[in-house]
Amino acid sequence: MMKISVRPLVEYVYRSGSIDNRFRTSSTLTDGTKAHQKIQKTYNEADQKEVFLKTEIECKQMTFVVEGRCDGLLALENELMIDEIKSTRGDLDEITADTYPVHWAQAKFYAYMYAREHEMNKMAVQLTYVQVDSDEKKSFQQQCSFDELDQFVQSVLEVFEPYARLLKNHREKRDQSIAVLKFPFENYREGQRKFAGAVYKTIADEAGLFANAPTGTGKTISTIFPTVKAIGEGLVQRFFYLTAKTITRKAAEETLGFMKGKGLHLSSVTITAKDKICFKEKTICQKDYCEFADGYYDRVNDGILDVLENETLMDRRTIEAYAMKHKLCPFEFSLDLAYTADAVIGDYNYIFDPRVSLKRFAEEQKKQTVLLIDEAHNLVDRARGMFSAELYKSVFLQVKRVFKGRNEGVVAKAKAVNDYLLKVKKACGVQESMVLDEFPEEFVEELRGFIEAAEKELVLQKDGDEQELLLEAYFTAQAFVRIVDLFDERFVTYVEYVKSEVRVKLFCLDPSHLLRKMGKGYRSKIYFSATLSPLSYFKDMLGADAEGDYTFSIPSPFASENAEVFIQPLSTRYRDREHSVNAIVKTFWDLLEKRPGNYLFFFPSYAYMRLVHEQFVEESDQDRGAEVAVDVLLQDGEMSEVEREEFLAEFREENEKSLAAFAVMGGIFSEGIDLKGDRLNGVVVVGVGLPQLSFERNIIKDYFNAEAKNGYDYAYVYPGMNKVLQAGGRLIRTEQDRGTIVLVDDRFLTPKYQKLLPAEWCDYRII
Ligand code: SF4
Secondary structure: OEEEEHHHHHHHHHOOOOOOOOOOOOOOEEOOHHHHHHHHHOOOOOOEEEEEEEEEEEEOOEEEEEEEEEEEEEEOOOOEEEEEEEEEOOOHHHOOOOOOHHHHHHHHHHHHHHHHHOOOOEEEEEEEEEEOOOOOEEEEEEEEEHHHHHHHHHHHHHHHHHHHHHHHHHHHHHHHHHHOOOOOOOOOOOOHHHHHHHHHHHHHOOOEEEEEOOOOOOHHHHHHHHHHHHHHOOOOOEEEEEEOOHHHHHHHHHHHHHHHHOOOOOOEEEOOOHHHHOOOOOOOOOOOOOOOOOOHHHHHHHHHHHHHHHOOEEOHHHHHHHHHHOOOOHHHHHHHHHOOOOEEEEEOHHHHOOOOOOOOOOHHHHOOEEEEEOOHHHHHHHHHHHOOEEEEHHHHHHHHHHOOOOOHHHHHHHHHHHHHHHHHHHHHOOOOEEEOOOOOHHHHHHHHHHHHHHHHHHOOOOOOHHHHHHHHHHHHHHHHHHHHOOOOOOEEEEEEEEOOEEEEEEEEOOOHHHHHHHOOOOOEEEEEEOOOOOHHHHHHHOOOOOOOOEEEEOOOOOOHHHEEEEEEOOOOOHHHHHHHHHHHHHHHHHHHHHOOOEEEEEEOOHHHHHHHHHHHHHHHHOHHHHHOOEEEEEOOOOOOHHHHHHHHHOOOOOOOOEEEEEEEOOOOOOOOOOOOHHHOOEEEEEOOOOOOOOHHHHHHHHHHHHOOOOHHHHHHHHHHHHHHHHHHOOOOOOOOOOEEEEEEOHHHHOHHHHHHOOHHHOOOEEO
16 A cells, blocks of 8 residues: 655656756746635635545555645536646747647546546546736636546556655554564664654654754764664654764665664665765756756656665765766755655755755655754854845846847846945945844845846846856845845844945844744754753754754763863954964974874964964974974865865874874864874863954844843854864764863853853863
8 A cells, every 4th residue: 555645746747858957937836825825815705725635545465545635626517627736937939739648647637536526427627727917817628528538647656656656665664663672772872762762752752952062972873773763663764864964864874774773675766966966067057068968857757766666775876877877967866865765864955955855745744754854053043044144236237238139128127235234334324334223125025136137038048158147146036035034123234334245135043943944844844963062052042843843962971081171261362363373382282292193273263373383383393392292284274175184193002102183163173073093182162252342243142131131141142162073073083082171261261151161071180
């Protein structure tokens, strides 16, 4: 037996053609709930709307329980008619009865389901297309006998059956494997059983969880294992493992691979960013340029069947191999597979970013899906970025110049946008940035005007650089206007200028509400991190449900003696940085002298890091170098993947000399780096990690002050301390690890910061 909704069923069977991300409006079918409702309001009293239909159909010895909700059931004089409403932003003249066979298929399925349940021998079927801007509509009708509908439904199911059977067999095998699956390690580590139990209970209770689970808790297995068990027990069907970084996605893949070795049969797909996984030099997703886009939808079902028959762990390499074999775009292929897999591993944005989130998950599927959100401390600022939009004046000025004599409509609208930005620049006066008092209604209207004029030009599909420029301006304006729909009192609009460039930004200050909205409908959301601290702050910023969500916090499973902690009470405030250099360099040398080994020295900025590094190297060339053998590494702002690997490879257990590696807090070496055993013997964290004072941070501060919260803590202190905890957290990765942590800043001794130190660092000595 297989339960399936009508829409995904017909979409699977009817997909064909090529990927085409060129500009087009005419075929852009939108959801248009409002347009649907407008049409439904015109129905007669005897007509019904949103009619739920469900029926069981046999095909090739398989039973399909098909369900769906048709938009309308119209009571005509002599017959009943199924009405399927579709809305579009395009021109209705371009839509004929044959344009979208998939729409007929959907409507006919509903007609069959109704006719069968009510023993009707015929039904009428109608497709109603509505233009959302003009409210114009256009309809097509067909009359169908029950036999015709029956034959039609059988023919569709015959195409679907191999895929359905594959999924059914897979799920049976999956559930059997989960039933006998034991925790894949010999013992639970301290805290691990409790954490795994909390995750399971959260899923069973359909709640959310905010978990501060320190390094050593084994957070990947502690979240995945109970979720897999919940799948086996039928509580849920799938989970998303969402992260901010590739390295954490690898950890999730490895955990699933390890569980596979212990007998687990579960399909997982890793989504890699489009520009990384693309087979071509440029991501121009059109059939004329890319052979993997050309005919993609004609071949994708074969590719899916092939990979599902042969693989369970579909990581980047597996996806690339099958995509190449079937001549498929690897990125689109991974997205299509994501809709069928039991586990999806990917970036936060596939769920939370309104611009790229996976849209095909029906509410019913969301209810059976768990979101595991790793390194959730990163999501606050990532979400601010996802829900904000900005644009630059120069793009529109260039469009105005380039289109002169080519398209006066585009010129006039680009000029209007440019003029508005000039006007606000003047209003800024001597300040270089300014928060607007009111939402820029007039500006958004100008942008909408520009979008309309640009569409008329772009629809002509001309080639050339000027079209590329217009497309860029068009997409920027579109992205901006889309964020306008989310804009509320949790946003501000600000303008900033440097010389003749003007930037305007819709800036999301508090992402909690939108994170809640994007995550709505999923059965459970588990937010976890080794540094989700203070928990109250993260619950607030990540949109916890005050009533229903759980929290979980456990101390580090490692003995506090593993790390010897020192605080050096020195001012590292901006104004004191130069004066602090000698004392910091002395601390480094003393450490290397008394406790030789591999060290990471973290700084709040590149400038400060270079200042100290310079002095350190100078001393190593002079007297100090003769006494202490040390190799020195310096992080660079633009390190490639290879350079990063080389940097980390220098941390060897058997190094003959000590190692002094200079890095920045919040950078690539301060999170997600696992230097176990003697690969790392000590960490020095200089400063309390405060983000640089900035216009944006100050807006955040003012906003939360006005909300009766501590704005300075929300904008500066908590994000800063998070970086300190992450950097310091590089040291003790296993029970066997030992080492030294030095925190350099007098603020660490003040009550505010003392409260934010983890328990295992509180037994410190003062230098
Ligand atoms: S392979 Fe690259 S260019 Fe081709 S469709 Fe995929 S992302 Fe686009």
